[in-house]
Amino acid sequence: MVRADMGFLADDEMHGRGSATRDEHIAALFAASQFQALGLEPGGDNGTFIQKTALPNPLPERVQQHLSHFENTPRKETWNAIAILRGTSEANETVLLTAHLDHLGIGPAANGDNIYNGADDDASGTTAVLALAHILAAGKRPARTIVFALFGSEEIGGFGNRAFLAHPPVPLKSIIANLEFEMIGRPDPAVPEDTLWLTGYKRTNLGPELARHGAHLVADPHPAQHFFRRSDNYALAQQGIIAQTVSSFGLHKDYHQPSDELSKIDFNHMDRAIASMVEPIQWLAGTNWKPAWEPRQQPAPEK
Ligand SMILES: [Zn+2]
Numbered sequence: 001m002v003r004a005d006m007g008f009l010a011d012d013e014m015h016g017r018g019s020a021t022r023d024e025h026i027a028a029l030f031a032a033s034q035f036q037a038l039g040l041e042p043g044g045d046n047g048t049f050i051q052k053t054a055l056p057n058p059l060p061e062r063v064q065q066h067l068s069h070f071e072n073t074p075r076k077e078t079w080n081a082i083a084i085l086r087g088t089s090e091a092n093e094t095v096l097l098t099a100h101l102d103h104l105g106i107g108p109a110a111n112g113d114n115i116y117n118g119a120d121d122d123a124s125g126t127t128a129v130l131a132l133a134h135i136l137a138a139g140k141r142p143a144r145t146i147v148f149a150l151f152g153s154e155e156i157g158g159f160g161n162r163a164f165l166a167h168p169p170v171p172l173k174s175i176i177a178n179l180e181f182e183m184i185g186r187p188d189p190a191v192p193e194d195t196l197w198l199t200g201y202k203r204t205n206l207g208p209e210l211a212r213h214g215a216h217l218v219a220d221p222h223p224a225q226h227f228f229r230r231s232d233n234y235a236l237a238q239q240g241i242i243a244q245t246v247s248s249f250g251l252h253k254d255y256h257q258p259s260d261e262l263s264k265i266d267f268n269h270m271d272r273a274i275a276s277m278v279e280p281i282q283w284l285a286g287t288n289w290k291p292a293w294e295p296r297q298q299p300a301p302e303k
Helices: 002-009 021-039 063-068 119-138 160-165 207-213 232-239 267-286
Strands: 050-054 077-085 092-100 104-111 113-116 146-151 175-181 196-198 217-219 244-247
Touching: 002 021, 002 092, 002 119, 002 267, 021 050, 021 119, 050 119, 050 160, 077 119, 092 119, 092 160, 092 267, 104 175, 119 146, 119 175, 119 267, 146 160, 146 196, 160 232, 175 232, 175 267, 196 207, 196 267, 207 217, 207 267, 232 244
Parallel strands: 092 146, 092 175, 175 244, 196 217
Antiparallel strands: 050 077, 077 146, 104 113, 196 244
């Protein structure tokens, strides 16, 4: 299933899932269709699994500047795919699992290739969330609610994520933890084999506690990159939600290049990475332990 989902999302025919393009929409529909087949509860608009939002018009200057190097196509809306696995005894507490659907799309060619497939960034995270949805939906119903959310338009400024925060499918205050999955398709040589890292590891007690429950999770070995602040998790953290990113990005040279493609994915690593998170997440969704920020580690709210 991991190979099948990766094969679809990172195929050249998906044109690199450009932010707020028809290709991003197709990726969202692909995820929505899986959520529906699993019998999950819809978390999108009007009883669907899709949450659609208009982008600002015009887009911010720096976004227009960035997009001027990429495919010239209308970008008016973005799409999230959202599903809910309703909890039993603690249904008013939520564990949120996220990734982003979009990537850079079609852009400047490198070695004759102009499709930025984004196999690692972030077809791998999207595939992980879909795989976890399959496994968790098939298992015993958890005490806490689990929300699966795949965001559009992360690469141009987190617009899908902001739409989710503006129109959350469950109260934001109910979210006890958000794990974002970003670039887990290749191992990171900076950490031991079969290990993932968590951004902002020392900011909360979530990472250490998940590790205690079997997660092969260590601190982000690249603090100079400020990954904690560089993905969709950050806007949630600014709202006070414990929100951290799970990754094994080893700063490879294919980052944001057309060469971030399927042939570079280490599927054995990816399979083990996803499998290693199942029991820790099942534990988190079944316990009444709540993660907390360490003193003075919660980011300031966005102004
Ligand atoms: Zn990404």
